[in-house]
Amino acid sequence: xxxxxxxxxxxxxxxGAFPRSESGRTYLVNDAKGALMANASQAxxxxxxxxxxxxxxxxxxxxxxxxxxxxxVVYRIAEVLEGRRDQFVAELRASEGVSASKxxxxxxxxxxxxxxxxxxxxxxxxxxxxxxxxxGPYFNISSPEPTGVVAVVAxxxxxxxxxxxxxxIITTGNTCVVIASEPHPLTAITLGEVMATSxxxxxxxxxxxxxxxxxxxxxxxxxxxxxxxxxxVEDPALATSxxxxxxxxxxxxxxxxxxxxDWLATPGTxxxxxWLETKTVWHPIxx
Amino acid sequence: xxxVPDTSxxxxxxxxxxxxxxxxxxxxSYGLFIDGEFVDGHGKSFKTISPSxxxxxxxxxxxxxxxxxxxxxxxxxxxxxxxxxxxxxxxxKYLFRIARLIQERGRELAVLESIDNGKPIKESRDVDIPxxxxxxxxxxxxxxxxxxxxxxxxxxxHGVAGQVIPWNFPLLMLAWKVAPALAAGNTVVLxxxxxxxxxxxxxxxxxxxxxxxxxxxxxxxGAGATGQAIVSHPDVDKVAFTxxxxxxxxxxxAVAGTRKKVTLELGxxxxxxxxxxxxxxxxxxxxxxGIFFNQGHVxxxxxxxLVQENVADEVMERLKRRMxxxxxxxxxxxxxxxxxxxxxxxxxKIRELSDIGEQEVAGAGERWSPACDLPSQGFxxxxxxxxxxxxxxxxxxxxxxxxxxxxxxxxxxxxxxxxANNTPYGLSAGVWTDKGSRILWMANHLRAGVVWANTxxxxxxxxxxxxxxxxxxxxxxxxxxxxxxLKGADA
Numbered sequence: 001x002x003x004x005x006x007x008x009x010x011x012x013x014x015x016g017a018f019p020r021s022e023s024g025r026t027y028l029v030n031d032a033k034g035a036l037m038a039n040a041s042q043a044x045x046x047x048x049x050x051x052x053x054x055x056x057x058x059x060x061x062x063x064x065x066x067x068x069x070x071x072x073v074v075y076r077i078a079e080v081l082e083g084r085r086d087q088f089v090a091e092l093r094a095s096e097g098v099s100a101s102k103x104x105x106x107x108x109x110x111x112x113x114x115x116x117x118x119x120x121x122x123x124x125x126x127x128x129x130x131x132x133x134x135x136g137p138y139f140n141i142s143s144p145e146p147t148g149v150v151a152v153v154a155x156x157x158x159x160x161x162x163x164x165x166x167x168x169i170i171t172t173g174n175t176c177v178v179i180a181s182e183p184h185p186l187t188a189i190t191l192g193e194v195m196a197t198s199x200x201x202x203x204x205x206x207x208x209x210x211x212x213x214x215x216x217x218x219x220x221x222x223x224x225x226x227x228x229x230x231x232x233v234e235d236p237a238l239a240t241s242x243x244x245x246x247x248x249x250x251x252x253x254x255x256x257x258x259x260x261x262d263w264l265a266t267p268g269t270x271x272x273x274x275w276l277e278t279k280t281v282w283h284p285i286x287x
Numbered sequence: 288x289x290x291v292p293d294t295s296x297x298x299x300x301x302x303x304x305x306x307x308x309x310x311x312x313x314x315x316s317y318g319l320f321i322d323g324e325f326v327d328g329h330g331k332s333f334k335t336i337s338p339s340x341x342x343x344x345x346x347x348x349x350x351x352x353x354x355x356x357x358x359x360x361x362x363x364x365x366x367x368x369x370x371x372x373x374x375x376x377x378x379x380k381y382l383f384r385i386a387r388l389i390q391e392r393g394r395e396l397a398v399l400e401s402i403d404n405g406k407p408i409k410e411s412r413d414v415d416i417p418x419x420x421x422x423x424x425x426x427x428x429x430x431x432x433x434x435x436x437x438x439x440x441x442x443x444x445h446g447v448a449g450q451v452i453p454w455n456f457p458l459l460m461l462a463w464k465v466a467p468a469l470a471a472g473n474t475v476v477l478x479x480x481x482x483x484x485x486x487x488x489x490x491x492x493x494x495x496x497x498x499x500x501x502x503x504x505x506x507x508x509g510a511g512a513t514g515q516a517i518v519s520h521p522d523v524d525k526v527a528f529t530x531x532x533x534x535x536x537x538x539x540x541a542v543a544g545t546r547k548k549v550t551l552e553l554g555x556x557x558x559x560x561x562x563x564x565x566x567x568x569x570x571x572x573x574x575x576x577g578i579f580f581n582q583g584h585v586x587x588x589x590x591x592x593l594v595q596e597n598v599a600d601e602v603m604e605r606l607k608r609r610m611x612x613x614x615x616x617x618x619x620x621x622x623x624x625x626x627x628x629x630x631x632x633x634x635x636k637i638r639e640l641s642d643i644g645e646q647e648v649a650g651a652g653e654r655w656s657p658a659c660d661l662p663s664q665g666f667x668x669x670x671x672x673x674x675x676x677x678x679x680x681x682x683x684x685x686x687x688x689x690x691x692x693x694x695x696x697x698x699x700x701x702x703x704x705x706x707a708n709n710t711p712y713g714l715s716a717g718v719w720t721d722k723g724s725r726i727l728w729m730a731n732h733l734r735a736g737v738v739w740a741n742t743x744x745x746x747x748x749x750x751x752x753x754x755x756x757x758x759x760x761x762x763x764x765x766x767x768x769x770x771x772x773l774k775g776a777d778a
Contacts, residue, residue, distance in 0.1 A: 127437065130766050134747035135421065142751045142765065226756070240544030247539035249711065250532070250551065250757050258546070270775050278751050278762050281730045283740045 010040050010185070012047060012209060013192030015054030016202015022046045027210065029186055032097025040185045043208035045218045048177065051206035052222050055149040055175040058203030063146045063173035071121030074171050077198040078114035084194060085111070088159055091187050095158060109264055110163040116266070117167040124172060124272050137285040144276035146173035147252055148226030151219035153212050153242075155232040158184035160263045162191060165231050168271035170204055174227070177206045179216055181232065185209035213238055220245035227252040227275050231261070301614065304621045306408045311399045313485065316346040319354055319508060320491035322361035323501025328354045333510070335484055338405035339618050339627035339665040347484050350507035355476070355516040358505040362447045362474040363522055365502030370474050371444065375431035382427030382469060384497040389420040392493065396458060396486055401618040403485040404457055405627030405666070406581055408619050418746055419462040422764075425748035426466035429769050433471065436766060442773040444472030445548055446524035449517040452487075453530045454480035454629050455584040455688075461487050463763045464527050465504060466748075471772035473525065474503045476517055481510040482630045515541070523547065525772065529586075532686075532712070532757050550761025550771045552586065552753055554686040555714030558707035559589030559743060560697075560729065563598045565719035569741065571605045574692070577717055577743040579613060579625055579670050583690040584633070586758075587715035589743055591676075591683055593703050596696045603674065603694065610670050611657040625690060628666040637668050637689035644673050644682030644693070651675030652694075678709055686712070700725060704732045713755030717743045736762070 010029075011018040023044035031037045041047075062070070081088070085107050092103040125143055132140040150169050155161035158181050169176045180188030192207045208215055212232065220228055220242040228246045233239040233256045246253050254274045316332065318325040328348035335344050350358070370378070389396065396419075397412040406415070433442050448468045452460035457479055468475050479487035491506045507513055511534075518526050518538050525548045528538050535553040542549055559577045561570045577589025594602045618626035628634040645654045652675015661667040668689055676683045676693040683693045697703040707716055716735040718726055730738045736754045739745060746752065746764075753762040761771045 128767075130751070132747065132749040132751070132765055134745075134750050136745070136747070138742065138745065138747075140747070140750050142767070147755075236544065243543035244540045247536045247543065250536060250539060250553075250759060252760055255546070268775075273775075277736065277755050278753065278767050279730070279736060279738065280751050280765075281738045281740060282742055282745050282750070283726065284742050 010038050010189045012041050012043055013207040014051045031094045038186055040209045043210040043215050047208055048215050048218045051177040051208060052224055054203035054206050055177050056224055058201055059148055059175045062175055062201055062204045067122035071118045073199050074114055075118035077195055078111050080194045080198045081111050095184050106160045110160045113163050114167055117171040121171050128273060139283045139285055142278050142280040145279050147275045147277055150174050150176045150227035150229060150275055151225045152176055152178045152229040153216050153232040154178050154180050156181045157263050158187035162188055164263050165229060166205055169275055172272045172276055174275045175204045179212045180207055180209050182212055216242055221248055223249050229254045230256045301622045306398055306619045306621060310395045313344050317488050318348050319350050320506040321358045337402050338629050341664055347508045350509040350513045352516045355507055358476045358507050359447060359520050359522050361502035362476050362505050365500055366446055366474040369500045370503050371472055379427045379430035381497060381499055382423050386420050386423035388493045388496055400458055400486050404483050405618050405629055407623040407626045408621055415456055415459045419458050422462040422466045422748040426470035430470040436769055438773050448473045448475045448525040449523035450475055450477040450527045451514040452479055454483040457483040458486040460529050461490060467768050468772045471769060473772050476505045478507050478514050478517055484508040535759055551759035553759035555586045555712045555758050556686055556710045557587055557589045557715040558591045558593050559717035560593045560703045561602055562720035563595040564721045567605055570719040571609050573743045574606055575609055578692045579690050580744050582625055582628055584629060584688055589717050592692055592694045593697050593706055596698050599696050613670050615659050628668050631666055634666040637687055640687050641691055647680040647682055648673050648675040708734045711757040714758035
């Protein structure tokens with residue numbers, strides 16, 4: 001007799017734990033052939049708020065880590081993901097219906113992207129920071145600092161797209177709340193399992209699954225969120241209303257791309273610099 | 288402990304030492320500067336007055352939507368046909384020319400600024416105008432070196448920049464906006480504040496003297512509606528605004544759904560933090576400079592003094608003694624430290640918040656100003672300090688934008704950081720201590736774009752300036768200030 005397999009319950013990833021939605025709601029997630037894969041948690045406004053609280057709580061500690069240490073943790077995520085690559089290949093094939101070779105390419109690229117950003121952690125300050133030769137006897141230096149809590153609407157690519165938006169945010173010392181791709185939420189939660197076992201402090205990345213149209217407005221108008229990444233918003237009317245809501249506390253907004261992003265291409269530094277503030281420190285020079 | 292002197296009489300009497308007004312020639316009326324020429328606007332006109340005397344200085348055209356459209360069209364034409372095709376080395380020479388002309392006409396600009404704005408001549412002559420020239424010199428040199436700015440091999444300008452500036456540093460804010468925009472290859476439509484249009488209009492004349500191609504710089508005068516027309520014009524690619532957080536939020540909403548790039552430099556409520564090991568006299572100078580410089584009309588003003596509890600009494604006594612020596616009066620007098628409040632409207636705001644502050648601190652502290660004779664004409668407010676202030680008080684939370692200081696105390700560095708960061712703003716902060724490691728620890732923990740340690744209110748073209756949180760986004764000055772006018776790698 002065939003063994004009955006043990007199916008996984010997919011929940012949210014908030015503050016390092018995997019809670020169900022407080023609303024008790026779930027939604028059906030089918031594979032590419034239309035067969036049931038799982039019931040995903042359908043996050044609510046309360047879940048979004050809990051996630052912001054967790055992200056804010058984690059911000060002080062994570063932004064206070066040395067850049068070297070943050071780089072090591074992000075590299076560790078890549079290591080753990082590498083160890084579970086077969087699982088991700090299988091999930092991508094099932095949920096997206098892509099070929100084995102395409103799924104392999106996406107998983108490889110996601111791992112490599114994490115390694116690429118891990119290396120940036122202790123270099124971005126040297127690339128965008130400046131020593132300023134002011135016309136007077138003053139020491140004057142500008143360095144980048146993380147913006148704070150960033151809310152993200154993740155793009156469709158369930159693994160590579162998600163990693164490509166989250167990695168630059170956390171590498172630079174920010175924390176985030178991510179709304180995973182609505183049709184492909186399961187891989188995002190499995191990625192949460194990778195992060196939960198990678199020395200990444202709880203709350204640095206929080207993953208919500210469900211409807212972006214329902215949850216994103218609460219994050220866009222949340223007064224304790226400092227940045228809003230609209231990369232995954234495909235409806236222009238929704239993008240505009242989210243950007244308008246973000247103005248209430250002057251969140252830094254990264255708008256949705258005009259053309260579809262090639263996630264396989266090597267990124268620039270803009271996904272890091274979008275979530276960095278420049279701090280300039282002056283001190284007199286004298287004896 | 289120092290003995291509190293009798294502050295009812297000033298230490299020294301000064302004879303008046305007025306700077307001559309004859310160097311400026313104010314015309315009775317001014318048009319708009321569009322496409323290299325002064326033209327009449329379609330709309331009404333408004334009067335600009337001297338805030339120190341309420342004398343009407345000139346009639347100035349109020350640009351309406353049609354005028355703004357003409358200005359944007361001129362800027363677009365100049366961008367497409369001339370400015371974007373010109374080699375950076377040639378753009379640079381225009382900017383160097385402008386810098387030189389500003390130096391040559393520096394005294395004229397300083398006197399005009401003090402007349403129109405109300406700020407002391409000492410400040411417009413020694414701070415504002417020299418820094419304006421320095422800004423043009425600094426960014427002139429960038430124009431042919433953009434490939435070294437770290438934005439790729441051939442960074443591109445945005446196109447037409449719409450710029451709206453405030454009245455507190457009229458020409459300096461113009462320089463912060465225009466110099467980097469032009470260096471990066473953009474053309475501009477700029478609106479000066481309605482209470483201080485005159486130096487911007489003199490700058491237009493300087494552009495003519497420099498033979499700057501028509502349409503590269505367009506100056507449209509007017510109030511909020513004119514600014515709105517610039518911000519929402521569909522052919523403006525980049526919006527730069529300095530002003531209130533309230534208007535900044537409205538601009539952020541107005542550009543939602545467009546591809547316009549925006550930088551916002553908005554309000555602040557800076558903490559100036561004095562530890563018990565700070566050299567007290569230097570700290571007191573810093574406190575005074577932090578809040579009374581430019582009548583406190585400074586977005587980064589050190590309006591919240593956080594003083595360590597064990598030295599609070601001593602600092603307050605010395606501060607009061609120093610405040611008693613501040614000379615308030617005629618902006619054109621070379622001995623004046625504190626000039627006129629810029630407008631009747633601003634004076635009313637300062638009075639309102641100060642009256643509220645007086646009720647808030649009643650029983651716990653006091654409202655105090657040195658004895659000083661204020662002129663009977665014009666808009667004046669004496670240097671004022673509130674003690675017994677708590678974080679819940681409006682006087683500690685809201686931007687007064689006047690010569691009004693709130694004093695709070697703290698015991699530990701952690702408490703100082705907690706209180707300093709307890710504000711939706713994050714523009715600047717000051718730290719006074721002799722301990723180097725503490726300065727760096729404080730600088731790391733303060734959520735503010737500029738941290739002045741053992742100094743305050745210093746500005747330089749090479750040094751980026753701008754805020755965290757609701758103080759806005761983007762930087763002006765330095766390399767980040769240039770990058771704000773260039774397309775990034777994500778373009």
